[in-house]
Amino acid sequence: MTTTPAFILKPSRPVAARTVLRLGSLALALAGAGALTSIAMAAETPSAPPKSEINASVGTGAKFVPPPESSIPNDEFGKMVKLGRDIMLDTPKYAKAYVGNTLSCVNCHTDAGRMAGSAPLWAAYVSYPAYRGKNKKVNTYEERLQGCFMYSQNGKAPPLGSETLVALQSYSYWLSKGLPVDEKVAGRGYPNLPDPAQTPDYVRGQKVFEAKCAICHAADGQGQYVNGETVFPPLWGPKSFNWGAGMGSYKNAAKFIYANMPYGMSYSLTPQEAWDVAYFMDAQERPQDPRWTGTVAGTRAKFHDSKFSLYGTKMNGKLLGDIGAPKPR
Ligand code: HEC
Numbered sequence: 001m002t003t004t005p006a007f008i009l010k011p012s013r014p015v016a017a018r019t020v021l022r023l024g025s026l027a028l029a030l031a032g033a034g035a036l037t038s039i040a041m042a043a044e045t046p047s048a049p050p051k052s053e054i055n056a057s058v059g060t061g062a063k064f065v066p067p068p069e070s071s072i073p074n075d076e077f078g079k080m081v082k083l084g085r086d087i088m089l090d091t092p093k094y095a096k097a098y099v100g101n102t103l104s105c106v107n108c109h110t111d112a113g114r115m116a117g118s119a120p121l122w123a124a125y126v127s128y129p130a131y132r133g134k135n136k137k138v139n140t141y142e143e144r145l146q147g148c149f150m151y152s153q154n155g156k157a158p159p160l161g162s163e164t165l166v167a168l169q170s171y172s173y174w175l176s177k178g179l180p181v182d183e184k185v186a187g188r189g190y191p192n193l194p195d196p197a198q199t200p201d202y203v204r205g206q207k208v209f210e211a212k213c214a215i216c217h218a219a220d221g222q223g224q225y226v227n228g229e230t231v232f233p234p235l236w237g238p239k240s241f242n243w244g245a246g247m248g249s250y251k252n253a254a255k256f257i258y259a260n261m262p263y264g265m266s267y268s269l270t271p272q273e274a275w276d277v278a279y280f281m282d283a284q285e286r287p288q289d290p291r292w293t294g295t296v297a298g299t300r301a302k303f304h305d306s307k308f309s310l311y312g313t314k315m316n317g318k319l320l321g322d323i324g325a326p327k328p329r
């Protein structure tokens with residue numbers, strides 16, 4: 001079977017030309033993988049709105065629409081905005097020095113950081129400076145960007161004022177044109193997800209993964225690559241986000257997954273399935289937390305004192321995070 005699922009070819013809102021190109025290569029890879037239609041059909045419910053209109057923004061109440069890419073000015077500032085967009089779309093290429101995995105920002109901030117309900121950059125931009133419990137201080141927007149490099153990208157922080165951060169900041173500023181400064185903007189972060197009826201469970205999560213995720217992210221969760229380019233990003237293992245990342249909280253992951261995954265089929269999982277599969281994903285090994293204190297127990301006590309982090313817990317007889325010091329970067 002080689003039919004390309006329609007949801008891949010028809011993005012639900014006007015998206016940038018480059019995004020369409022990316023989606024095109026995803027479609028090719030999917031056609032190769034085949035068999036996606038069965039997942040698509042499983043998600044069909046008689047009274048649901050057309051699938052093409054279901055994306056992460058549904059239910060967030062977001063009204064803001066960032067400007068079209070065609071309106072990026074043709075000047076020095078516009079060049080910086082475009083570089084920021086390029087970094088979002090292909091982080092290992094355009095921010096190579098600061099990246100230690102094969103993920104790109106867009107893998108978790110979909111549609112080049114435009115999509116409401118997928119932690120869009122425009123909502124973030126108008127929300128800083130802000131206090132963060134993670135590093136116990138007021139963070140500027142640049143400092144918040146540094147965090148995603150250290151943890152989500154398993155890399156290192158680009159220096160303040162570096163071209164990489166200036167570009168991402170310029171892009172975010174440009175995206176948020178017309179939006180009032182207010183951290184309560186609709187569409188920020190991920191939509192709320194009801195608490196699970198049953199305690200999240202590894203075995204149930206594994207079943208969801210096998211039925212609804214493995215086709216793209218591969219049976220071993222390591223993603224899929226075409227000519228060295230990430231087509232489907234890895235969910236765990238050495239090329240994924242590290243133990244310090246926001247996605248390593250299975251609550252965050254469940255919210256992201258519920259609104260954004262399977263790709264193109266937002267809100268098709270039940271909340272329970274989203275919790276279970278997030279738990280399963282975050283119960284796998286991944287690169288060490290760069291804040292490593294020298295022991296798993298010490299690192300857990302200091303940075304993972306939350307029921308939503310499985311770091312330092314026993315899972316199927318193995319101590320998660322027991323992989324030694326972080327690799328030098
Ligand atoms: C593995 C997934 C992942 C990757 C890759 C990733 N992020 Fe994030 N990012 C997150 C999560 C999770 C959050 C927290 C969202 C929340 O708390 O609602 C976040 C938060 C943010 C925020 C703050 C959002 C807000 O509303 O406060 C910004 C800005 C951001 N990321 C930018 C980036 C940039 C730029 C890159 C690429 C260099 C990147 N991220 C890569 C997962 C990721």
Ligand code: HEC
Binds near residue numbers: 026111216241247262
């Ligand atoms: C149709 C293919 C497809 C399916 C099925 C799918 N994903 Fe994804 N997933 C993607 C793509 C593509 C991205 C990156 C999105 C982008 O770059 O715009 C992604 C990104 C992600 C990310 C953030 C990046 C990372 O690697 O950590 C997570 C987490 C994730 N998917 C989890 C899941 C889970 C859990 C399921 C099953 C419920 C699932 N996905 C099903 C294609 C898919």
